[in-house]
Amino acid sequence: MKAASFEHHEPTTVEEAVSLLESLDEPTILAGGQSLVPMLRFRLARPDTVIDINGIDSLEYLHEEDGYLRIGALARHADVEDTDVIADRYGSFADAAPLIADPQIRNQGTVVGSMAQADPKGDWGSVLIAHDGEVTARGPDGERTIPVDELFLLPYDTSLMDDELLTEARVPAPVEGEGSAYHKLKRKTGDYAMAGVAARLVLDDDGRIEDAGIGMTAVDITNARAADAEAHLEGERPSADLFEEAGELAAEASNPESDEHGDAGYKERMVDVLTQRALGDAAERAGAVKRRVPQ
Structure with a gap:
């Protein structure tokens, strides 16, 4: 089965993506697509509009900065698996990454997309909870930070507003001991x-x-x-x-x-x-x- 037809947008900046979220009627975000694409294929999801954020290069990062491990919205599971600072300093992240699905999914799926999906069987939500993590959302009114304990409401339901884009997940950098x-x-x-x-x-x-x-x-x-x-x-x-x-x-x-x-x-x-x-x-x-x- 093929996906039903939909309108496809490819913003290249966060600002453009947020503007689309604000102006379009119930758009769906596509990042890694490892949950969305199968749903589209089997017509379990039939959005009229898809906003593909893969062209937003500024969201492709995974690094330590200002006392946090910062994970951009386009960082893939495989990036976590292959990054030296993860192996050296973040044991839970290093443990979780290779346990997610299979290599094909890890190469495309994103950490932040998994958080937005809010599947209770997803691994990253638990890792961020253990690390007192938080996520950053960008909307028409600016940016806000959401503690991970306040993000998940129900299965596949979060505290994000309809016109907000998750741009980053982060946890405090580890301390001595x-x-x-x-x-x-x-x-x-x-x-x-x-x-x-x-x-x-x-x-x-x-x-x-x-x-x-x-x-x-x-x-x-x-x-x-x-x-x-x-x-x-x-x-x-x-x-x-x-x-x-x-x-x-x-x-x-x-x-x-x-x-x-x-x-x-x-x-x-x-x-x-x-x-x-x-x-x-x-x-x-x-x-x-x-x-x-x-x-």
């Missing part, structure tokens, strides 16, 4: 997560956990934060027992649904296990002594 990790369970290569957990820990000079972040994938109606587990970790020394307790709290905070891949109880158990594994890796990367975690 910080480590992060991402663990994901899926049936086979190319599948979305059955469950996933991103974890970030910051250790103080005494080896205690000064700050913690935990984001969960595919176990609620949106990517979700395990706030009680985070609070339980802070002020404590990393240990297998502590991480086991945090895993239990994360599982309690999850709200998975039973489906053909497993029942809700199984997925809750996987949240527990994945949380312990992610915390163990994050602690090791932060400089803590390696601890036993579930295998």
